[in-house]
Each structure stands twice: as structure tokens, then as C-alpha cells.
Amino acid sequence: xxxxxxxxxxxxxALTATVLAVVGIGVGSTGWASVWGAWHDPVAAQILWxxxxxxxxxxxxxxxxxxxxxxxxxxxxxxxLADPYLLGSASGAALAVALTLAWWGGSPFAAAWxxxxxxxxxAFAGAVLGVALTLVLARGVQHTLRLLLAGVIVGVVLGxxxxxxxxxxxxxxxxxxxxxxxxxxxxxxxxxxxxAGALLAGALAAAALGRVLDGLALxxxxxxxxxxxxxxxRLALVAVLALCTGAAVAQTGLIAFVGLAAPHLVRSIxxxxxxxxxxxxxxxxxxxxxxxxVLARWLLAxxxxxxxxxxxxxxxxxxxxxxxxxxxxxxxx
Amino acid sequence: xxxxxxxxxxxxxxGLLALASLAHAQGVQITDDRGVRVxxxxxxxxxxxxxxxxxxxxxELGQCHRLVGVxxxxxxxxxxxxxxxxxxxxxxxxxxxxxLRPDVVLMSTSSRAAARLEALGxxxxxxxxxxxxxxxxxxxxxxxxxxxxxxxxxxxxxEAGVGAAAQSLPPRSRPLRVYYEVSAGGYAAGPSSFIxxxxxxxxxxxxxxxxxxxxxxxxxxxxxxxxxxxxxxxxHHASNLSARPGWPQMRAVRDNRVCIFNRxxxxxxxxxxxxxxxxxxxxxxxxxxxxxx
Numbered sequence: 001x002x003x004x005x006x007x008x009x010x011x012x013x014a015l016t017a018t019v020l021a022v023v024g025i026g027v028g029s030t031g032w033a034s035v036w037g038a039w040h041d042p043v044a045a046q047i048l049w050x051x052x053x054x055x056x057x058x059x060x061x062x063x064x065x066x067x068x069x070x071x072x073x074x075x076x077x078x079x080x081l082a083d084p085y086l087l088g089s090a091s092g093a094a095l096a097v098a099l100t101l102a103w104w105g106g107s108p109f110a111a112a113w114x115x116x117x118x119x120x121x122x123a124f125a126g127a128v129l130g131v132a133l134t135l136v137l138a139r140g141v142q143h144t145l146r147l148l149l150a151g152v153i154v155g156v157v158l159g160x161x162x163x164x165x166x167x168x169x170x171x172x173x174x175x176x177x178x179x180x181x182x183x184x185x186x187x188x189x190x191x192x193x194x195x196a197g198a199l200l201a202g203a204l205a206a207a208a209l210g211r212v213l214d215g216l217a218l219x220x221x222x223x224x225x226x227x228x229x230x231x232x233x234r235l236a237l238v239a240v241l242a243l244c245t246g247a248a249v250a251q252t253g254l255i256a257f258v259g260l261a262a263p264h265l266v267r268s269i270x271x272x273x274x275x276x277x278x279x280x281x282x283x284x285x286x287x288x289x290x291x292x293x294v295l296a297r298w299l300l301a302x303x304x305x306x307x308x309x310x311x312x313x314x315x316x317x318x319x320x321x322x323x324x325x326x327x328x329x330x331x332x333x
Numbered sequence: 334x335x336x337x338x339x340x341x342x343x344x345x346x347x348g349l350l351a352l353a354s355l356a357h358a359q360g361v362q363i364t365d366d367r368g369v370r371v372x373x374x375x376x377x378x379x380x381x382x383x384x385x386x387x388x389x390x391x392x393e394l395g396q397c398h399r400l401v402g403v404x405x406x407x408x409x410x411x412x413x414x415x416x417x418x419x420x421x422x423x424x425x426x427x428x429x430x431x432x433l434r435p436d437v438v439l440m441s442t443s444s445r446a447a448a449r450l451e452a453l454g455x456x457x458x459x460x461x462x463x464x465x466x467x468x469x470x471x472x473x474x475x476x477x478x479x480x481x482x483x484x485x486x487x488x489x490x491x492e493a494g495v496g497a498a499a500q501s502l503p504p505r506s507r508p509l510r511v512y513y514e515v516s517a518g519g520y521a522a523g524p525s526s527f528i529x530x531x532x533x534x535x536x537x538x539x540x541x542x543x544x545x546x547x548x549x550x551x552x553x554x555x556x557x558x559x560x561x562x563x564x565x566x567x568x569h570h571a572s573n574l575s576a577r578p579g580w581p582q583m584r585a586v587r588d589n590r591v592c593i594f595n596r597x598x599x600x601x602x603x604x605x606x607x608x609x610x611x612x613x614x615x616x617x618x619x620x621x622x623x624x625x626x
Contacts, residue, residue, distance in 0.1 A: 028428055043434050050453055051428045177423070185427060186449050302417075304426055 067285015092130020182308025210275025257315025494610020
């Protein structure tokens with residue numbers, strides 16, 4: 001039963017994403033712009049192929065990375081509130097990007113492959129550091145409340161460290177501010193390539209580890225008694241989480257709530273195994289961020305909203321509504 | 334003889350062709366403040382400027398008509414307000430910039446969008462305008478880029494204006510000590526900033542020491558302790574000076590030795606561009622009216 005529903009959901013998500021991608025190619029800096037001009041006008045063609053298409057696809061891939069990271073985090077820590085932002089991994093990634101900027105004067109929007117990869121590597125390392133700090137502070141994953149508190153504390157402390165780095169290097173201040181708002185406006189093909197690579201690796205690893213997540217959902221002891229290689233699998237899952245968060249943060253900056261909301265949305269539609277949940281969450285996250293990106297360009301055109309502001313507003317209200325509904329039904333989130 | 338004539342003709346034709354190609358190759362070549370060599374086949378006719386001081390410089394060189402788009406902060410001269418606004422210098426709308434098909438995009442070196450625009454095949458000239466010396470260099474660079482000979486003359490006029498403003502002030506036995514607040518939150522203009530340099534030219538001393546950098550964030554106590562003779566501040570954050578802790582007792586506040594610049598005046602004062610002489614006059618007027626012993 002759940003298999004059929006998952007298949008339908010996957011199909012629906014893919015179809016909606018395709019439609020939205022077409023819309024995204026049509027929505028330009030001045031609202032709806034001519035796609036047809038691209039046939040005979042080289043500049044219009046360039047705008048289409050080198051600006052709108054990579055940013056639209058880039059938004060999907062970044063959202064997918066965040067959705068995947070969110071689903072992995074929630075399964076791994078058996079905590080529906082876990083997301084890349086609450087576990088300190090995004091703050092760690094952002095700190096690493098700030099350090100990279102301050103030391104090498106690199107540009108967060110630079111197009112060169114090497115810069116993109118270096119930035120992603122640094123963000124990955126920072127994300128691992130953030131999660132590790134959270135886990136050390138929380139003394140493991142058993143205690144939900146402690147884990148969340150530790151995540152929040154690590155997020156605040158690493159955020160403060162990031163601010164210090166930025167203040168010490170005033171030249172990077174402006175670049176950092178733009179970066180913190182989260183934007184898909186500067187995503188080019190190299191950034192899409194790097195993120196797609198990370199997404200592929202992350203999705204394969206997470207799908208392969210789906211059984212571990214299923215086992216963990218039944219509790220630590222049960223998972224062990226099932227013969228699952230818990231320590232190694234946990235490390236691998238943290239690596240997936242860090243890779244996905246780092247890759248997304250390095251290219252698009254801080255974009256909140258997609259990682260938290262995507263798995264919840266999927267779970268509210270279909271109850272299924274973790275392998276499917278992780279992949280569906282990725283598709284859902286991609287759809288969410290792509291929709292936010294199109295809206296960000298469209299709402300105030302020719303002005304553009306930072307997409308991070310939009311996801312925070314939309315995702316935040318969704319979660320509030322979810323909390324309210326659950327509480328009304330007598331449960332807790 | 335017809336053979337020789339044909340030969341001669343061919344020679345002349347070749348010569349002309351060579352000349353033509355030479356003239357064609359005589360494009361513009363400059364090195365911008367990142368050290369990047371930018372070569373253009375001819376002086377740019379369609380220019381996007383993503384920094385107010387660069388917009389003003391282009392217009393001061395008489396080439397305002399070549400601008401096709403500006404950033405959202407460019408507001409002088411008035412004619413640029415009619416141009417399409419392409420976002421801020423920090424977060425320009427890449428697509429709108431590309432859609433205007435500019436021959437060149439002028440922007441600040443601190444804007445990180447240069448790389449993305451260059452990846453899309455646009456020519457980017459990134460310039461650093463922080464000090465008066467920067468303003469002079471930028472004027473020269475832009476004069477070269479736009480192929481206008483006026484840069485030297487424009488700079489001399491600016492210099493003369495600044496000099497005249499400084500001359501208009503009576504000599505003092507002891508330099509006036511001034512605090513200039515550039516933005517809310519206690520950001521001061523340090524001596525190494527453009528405003529600080531101008532203060533130096535006007536013969537006043539800055540209460541902020543050079544080691545604090547161009548725009549240090551200083552706390553209110555620092556100002557109270559320094560007890561400046563004169564305070565200069567922008568109107569949009571000058572509303573409650575006497576509400577700041579310790580400030581009502583400060584001599585400058587008590588005796589109303591405070592110059593409050595409106596938004597347009599602040600724009601003139603904080604932009605290291607061709608309106609430097611006007612900035613100097615504003616400052617001189619303030620010193621003359623509020624700084625009298």
C-alpha cells in the first residue's frame with residue numbers, strides 16, 4: 001500500500017517540479033519574460049541557458065540536498081525537530097565559509113570549479129565539526145531535549161565565531177551579509193554540478209542506509225539486536241548529513257526550514273520506509289526551494305527577495321500550523 | 334607602365350587596409366583595481382554602473398548618456414534616476430544586468446558579483462573608491478576607459494574647489510576637534526576614511542585615532558571622554574543625541590555645536606567621487622557656522 005502511495009507521491013513531485021521548472025525559466029527579472037525571444041536573440045538565449053536554467057535547477061538541487069539532510073537527521077537522531085540548522089551543521093558550514101573568505105579572499109559566488117569545490121570542502125568540514133560538537137555536548141543522541149539544546153547552543157556559538165571572523169575582516173563583511181541571507185541568484189552551472197554530485201552521493205548512501213534508519217526508529221536496542229552495524233552506519237549518516245548541508249550552504253548560503261519542513265510534509269502524506277522517505281524528502285525539498293526561488297523572483301519583480309527570507313517565512317508558518325494541529329489532536333511535535 | 338600602376342594601387346590598398354585594421358585594433362585597454370586587464374574593441378557605449386560614486390564620475394566626465402543601468406543607490410545626477418535599477422552593488426540582479434547588454438559593468442572591488450558577471454561573458458571593471466587618492470585614480474581610469482580627455486581638467490577643478498573651501502576658513506590657534514558619525518550604531522569616520530581625509534584638508538582634527546581603521550564602531554563613552562568641539566552627523570540617525578548616555582553634558586551637545594546633514598548632503602559627504610569639492614564646501618560651512626571659538 002505504502003509503496004503505491006509513495007510511487008504516486010514521487011510522480012506528483014516530479015511532475016510539479018517539471019512544471020515549476022518551466023515556469024522558472026519563464027519568470028525573469030521583470031516578471032514574465034519572453035522565452036521565444038531566445039530563438040533568435042543570443043542575449044536572451046544566454047539569459048535562459050546560463051542564468052535562469054542553472055538557478056532554477058540549482059534551487060531544486062539545493063532544496064533536495066537540504067530535504068535529504070533533514071530526513072537523515074530526523075531518522076538518525078530519532079527526533080522530528082532535527083534539521084541541519086538545529087544540529088549546528090549549517091552554522092559550522094557557514095563558519096567554515098567565512099574563514100575561507102577571510103583567509104583566501106575567495107568569492108562565495110565565484111564561478112571557477114576549483115573555488116566551488118574548495119568552498120564545498122570547507123563547508124563540509126565545518127558541518128562535520130558542528131555536528132560533532134553538538135554530539136559531544138549532548139553526550140550522544142539518546143536524550144532528545146539535550147540534543148536539541150546542544151544544537152541550539154552550538155549554532156549560537158559558531159554563529160558568534162562567524163561574526164567575529166567577519167568583523168575582523170571588514171572586506172568580507174558585505175560578501176558575508178549577502179551570503180547569510182541565502183540566495184539562489186548567483187548559482188551558475190559549476191555550482192549546479194558540484195551540488196548534483198553531492199546529491200547523487202548523498203542519495204545513494206542514504207538509500208543504502210535506509211534499513212539502519214528503520215532499525216533506529218524501533219530504538220537503539222532493537223536496532224542492535226537486528227544485527228545492524230550501528231557505529232559505522234551512524235558515522236556514515238553523519239557524513240551524509242554534513243556533505244549535503246555543506247554542499248548546499250557553500251553554493252546558496254543559509255536557507256532555513258527546507259530541511260525541517262520537507263520530511264514532515266512527506267510524512268503527512270505517506271507513511272513509508274526510510275529509504276523511500278529520504279528520497280521523497282529530497283524531491284519535496286527540491287520542489288519547495290524551487291517554488292520559493294520562483295516566488296522570490298516573481299513577487300516583487302523587478303526587485304528580488306532573498307530566497308532565505310521567503311523559506312523562513314513559509315516554512316516557519318507551516319511548522320507553527322503543524323504544531324498547533326498536533327497539539328489540538330493531543331500530541332506533541 | 335600599367336603594371337606598375339596596378340602594383341602601386343595594390344600597395345596603396347594594402348596600406349589602407351593595414352591602417353584600417355590598426356584603427357580597429359586601437360581599442361581601449363585598462364587595468365582595473367583588481368589588477369585585471371580589461372580590453373575593449375572600442376570605448377564602451379553601453380555602461381552599467383553598480384556604485385554611486387562611479388555613476389557620478391561617469392556623468393562628471395560628460396558621459397551620462399552612455400549609462401544604461403545603475404544600482405539602487407545611484408541617485409545623482411537626477412537624470413540617472415530614470416535608468417533601470419539593477420539591485421544593490423552587493424546583490425545585483427544578474428539577469429537584468431545581462432539583459433541590458435552592457436559593453437562594460439563598473440562596480441566596486443568589494444562586490445563579489447564580478448566573477449559571476451564575468452563568467453557570463455561581460456566585461457567588468459572593478460574599482461576601489463575609498464579615499465581621495467582612489468577618487469583621483471578612478472577618474473583617470475574611467476577617463477581612459479571612456480576615451481575622454483577631460484579627466485585631468487575635472488580633477489584640477491575638484492582640487493581647486495577643495496582648496497578654496499579650506500582657504501575660506503579663518504586660521505585658528507588650535508585645531509578644532511571633530512567627531513563625525515557616519516551611520517547609526519556609533520560608526521565613526523576615522524582619519525584614513527574619505528571623510529577623515531577631508532577633515533584633514535579642512536584643518537580640523539579627528540577625535541578618532543588612525544589605528545582604529547577607516548570606519549570603527551566606537552562606544553558613546555569614547556566620544557564623551559574625547560569631548561569634541563564639534564559633532565557632524567547625518568540627519569537620519571541624529572534624532573536623540575541628548576538622549577545618549579553622558580552626551581547632554583558634552584560641550585558640543587550643550588552648546589549645540591552639532592552639524593546635522595540631510596540625506597542629500599550625507600550622500601555628497603560619504604561618496605569619494607567627483608562631488609568632493611561640494612563635500613568640502615559643506616564641511617567648511619559647518620565649521621564656519623558652528624565651530625566659531
